[in-house]
Amino acid sequence: MTVPTVTEKTTYRDAIRAAMREALQRDERVFLMGEDVGSYGGCFAVSKGLLAEFGPERIRDTPLSESAFVGAGIGAALGGMRPIVEIMTVNFSLLALDQIMNNAATLLHMSGGQLNVPLVIRMTTGAGRQLAAQHSHSLEGWFAHIPGLRILVPATLEDARGMLWPALEDPDPVLIFEHGTLYNTSGTLAPDSGAVDIDRAAVRRAGSDVSVITYGGTLTKSLEAAEILATEGVEVEVIDLRTLRPLDTNAILESVGRTRRAVVVDEGWRSGGISAEISARITERAFYELDAPVSRLCTAEAPIPYAKHLEDAALPQVETIAAAVREVLRADG
Amino acid sequence: MTHDEAHDLHLLHEMLRIRRFEERCVELYSATKIRGFLHLYIGEEAVAVGVMQALGPEDAVVATYREHGHALARGVPARSIMAEMFGKVEGCSHGRGGSMHLFDASRRFYGGNAIVGGGLPVAVGLALADAMQQRPRATACFFGEGAVAEGEFHESMNLAALWNLPVLFCCENNLYAMGTALTRSESETDIALKAASFEMPAWSVDGMDVGAVERAAGRAVDAIRSGGGPHFLELRTYRFRAHSMYDPELYRTKDEVELWKERDPIEALIGEIRDRQGFEPNARDDLEALVVAEIDDAVAFAESGTEEPVADLTRFVTSRST
Numbered sequence: 001m002t003v004p005t006v007t008e009k010t011t012y013r014d015a016i017r018a019a020m021r022e023a024l025q026r027d028e029r030v031f032l033m034g035e036d037v038g039s040y041g042g043c044f045a046v047s048k049g050l051l052a053e054f055g056p057e058r059i060r061d062t063p064l065s066e067s068a069f070v071g072a073g074i075g076a077a078l079g080g081m082r083p084i085v086e087i088m089t090v091n092f093s094l095l096a097l098d099q100i101m102n103n104a105a106t107l108l109h110m111s112g113g114q115l116n117v118p119l120v121i122r123m124t125t126g127a128g129r130q131l132a133a134q135h136s137h138s139l140e141g142w143f144a145h146i147p148g149l150r151i152l153v154p155a156t157l158e159d160a161r162g163m164l165w166p167a168l169e170d171p172d173p174v175l176i177f178e179h180g181t182l183y184n185t186s187g188t189l190a191p192d193s194g195a196v197d198i199d200r201a202a203v204r205r206a207g208s209d210v211s212v213i214t215y216g217g218t219l220t221k222s223l224e225a226a227e228i229l230a231t232e233g234v235e236v237e238v239i240d241l242r243t244l245r246p247l248d249t250n251a252i253l254e255s256v257g258r259t260r261r262a263v264v265v266d267e268g269w270r271s272g273g274i275s276a277e278i279s280a281r282i283t284e285r286a287f288y289e290l291d292a293p294v295s296r297l298c299t300a301e302a303p304i305p306y307a308k309h310l311e312d313a314a315l316p317q318v319e320t321i322a323a324a325v326r327e328v329l330r331a332d333g
Numbered sequence: 334m335t336h337d338e339a340h341d342l343h344l345l346h347e348m349l350r351i352r353r354f355e356e357r358c359v360e361l362y363s364a365t366k367i368r369g370f371l372h373l374y375i376g377e378e379a380v381a382v383g384v385m386q387a388l389g390p391e392d393a394v395v396a397t398y399r400e401h402g403h404a405l406a407r408g409v410p411a412r413s414i415m416a417e418m419f420g421k422v423e424g425c426s427h428g429r430g431g432s433m434h435l436f437d438a439s440r441r442f443y444g445g446n447a448i449v450g451g452g453l454p455v456a457v458g459l460a461l462a463d464a465m466q467q468r469p470r471a472t473a474c475f476f477g478e479g480a481v482a483e484g485e486f487h488e489s490m491n492l493a494a495l496w497n498l499p500v501l502f503c504c505e506n507n508l509y510a511m512g513t514a515l516t517r518s519e520s521e522t523d524i525a526l527k528a529a530s531f532e533m534p535a536w537s538v539d540g541m542d543v544g545a546v547e548r549a550a551g552r553a554v555d556a557i558r559s560g561g562g563p564h565f566l567e568l569r570t571y572r573f574r575a576h577s578m579y580d581p582e583l584y585r586t587k588d589e590v591e592l593w594k595e596r597d598p599i600e601a602l603i604g605e606i607r608d609r610q611g612f613e614p615n616a617r618d619d620l621e622a623l624v625v626a627e628i629d630d631a632v633a634f635a636e637s638g639t640e641e642p643v644a645d646l647t648r649f650v651t652s653r654s655t
């Protein structure tokens with residue numbers, strides 16, 4: 001007899017909290033540290049309630065010292081713990097860049113394989129909340145430039161719930177970027193849903209005419225664009241990258257091999273961004289299979305502005321994604 | 334020989350090992366066997382040797398790019414250090430680190446950090462792990478006085494004190510950060526006073542007196558182990574040589590260097606031994622002979638070492654690529 005899967009209504013925020021709670025229960029080496037993760041409940045309320053449940057030793061409020069507490073996470077990982085470090089917002093991670101780049105990403109190689117750093121850093125990324133130019137950037141593509149790091153970009157409830165545990169099991173540093181517009185996303189999730197694969201991209205919508213390759217905050221927008229295009233008779237395949245480093249190149253090539261056209265949608269800036277990397281991999285490996293040049297839709301090359309109409313104009317939107325798809329379909333094979 | 338006499342000779346031996354090792358490095362640099370940046374510890378030997386006496390194998394050490402002395406005093410074999418500087422796979426970091434990045438996990442020697450101030454947060458984290466796992470260990474973190482101007486210094490001192498973590502901060506105040514004198518980089522030049530403002534015990538110590546360093550470190554580590562939280566030592570010392578091999582030393586006078594050389598920690602200890610219990614005339618020669626043999630052996634080992642195959646270049650980028 002098969003037990004029917006009971007699904008629960010939840011949000012992206014609650015799914016991450018559930019993942020942290022589970023990790024804290026499963027492994028006593030796991031602890032959470034960051035600014036306002038305890039008494040305040042997390043600046044996006046992700047860790048709300050965890051302090052009461054696990055106490056201040058394991059839910060550690062830190063001073064405003066990004067470099068010191070990220071570095072302390074590295075040291076604690078070297079000392080046998082499994083820290084989850086929360087950085088409020090991607091822009092603040094720049095104050096810890098020395099530790100992330102010069103220590104976390106580097107120690108294993110520089111020490112000839114002696115010192116691996118099993119550290120997880122979570123942070124908010126992305127725009128769309130009128131938070132202007134110091135709280136809205138999408139720098140996960142930058143971090144994906146760095147050998148030695150794994151970069152995760154959960155866009156769905158399943159991934160919000162399921163990526164943390166395998167990240168903690170990874171012997172090396174993992175950065176998880178949570179798009180700020182996703183926290184309130186709600187949906188259903190099996191209560192027993194757990195660890196997911198963190199190596200492969202996923203096809204979120206199958207289609208035969210064009211591949212839209214995206215991740216994180218632009219996944220939902222891309223799926224909405226695909227719905228609109230479906231009414232026009234265009235079948236879009238939407239690829240959710242899920243992991244920006246290592247990139248699942250095969251999944252990208254397989255999809256493009258089927259559709260022969262690709263639009264890369266990314267909330268980072270266009271110049272030198274992750275979309276450029278994806279586009280390059282496609283043209284390096286599948287050039288002769290393409291019916292049209294690879295197209296990129298990125299954020300305007302400006303700091304993210306406050307005013308709503310300007311911010312909207314700066315970012316990839318459902319309409320602009322749809323337009324970009326129509327454009328590559330116009331190109332002759 | 335009494336216990337004290339034997340211990341004095343041990344300290345002398347350790348300092349001589351470092352001094353002669355560094356001198357050999359200069360020769361090997363000129364012979365282009367060693368490349369990259371090379372920072373010598375000559376003049377500062379009493380600091381690393383003194384502090385290491387207070388540590389046990391369970392404790393941890395975090396150091397800077399000027400760390401040959403710390404590695405030697407911690408017990409990392411001279412062979413593996415020299416092989417590292419030759420870029421050989423037998424080196425303590427497989428030839429990936431070089432002079433500035435010596436690592437030895439088995440001796441809890443965590444580098445070898447060439448970002449000024451970059452080791453302090455990691456030391457705080459190692460201590461946090463010990464505190465959370467209730468292990469009565471200490472983490473000694475060495476850095477120059479130049480690091481005191483970095484934000485990471487202030488962040489780390491605060492965090493360690495706030496969380497009462499078992500860290501021994503060892504500030505090697507040799508008065509210059511490259512060519513920048515302390516008085517030209519700090520508004521408050523009393524570094525121990527600065528440290529004390531974080532509410533941790535902070536003492537300044539004569540870093541040219543190995544016995545004084547050992548006693549201060551011993552007191553601090555005892556206190557740390559019994560839950561006394563972080564302690565800070567400002568070790569007043571001087572580097573007799575240039576900052577690295579590329580430094581014409583325009584920022585200080587020869588007279589100043591000569592004046593400090595009169596306080597050579599090795600000669601000072603010999604003088605003390607002589608005053609206290611008499612120094613066997615050939616005791617020094619015996620130690621020097623031991624040291625030369627050790628270094629000759631290390632150089633031969635490094636020379637005969639192997640180069641890592643280029644195919645292994647991306648090995649250890651992640652634990653999977655091993």
Ligand SMILES: Cc1ncc(C[n+]2csc(CCOP(=O)(O)OP(=O)(O)O)c2C)c(N)n1
Nearest residue numbers: 399447448449477478479480507509510511
């Ligand atoms: C963050 C950073 N800035 C600058 C440098 C270049 N640099 C290397 S050593 C040094 C001086 C450091 O002086 P100090 O901390 O007193 O240590 P010492 O070299 O005297 O032992 C500088 C500026 C560096 N390695 N890291």
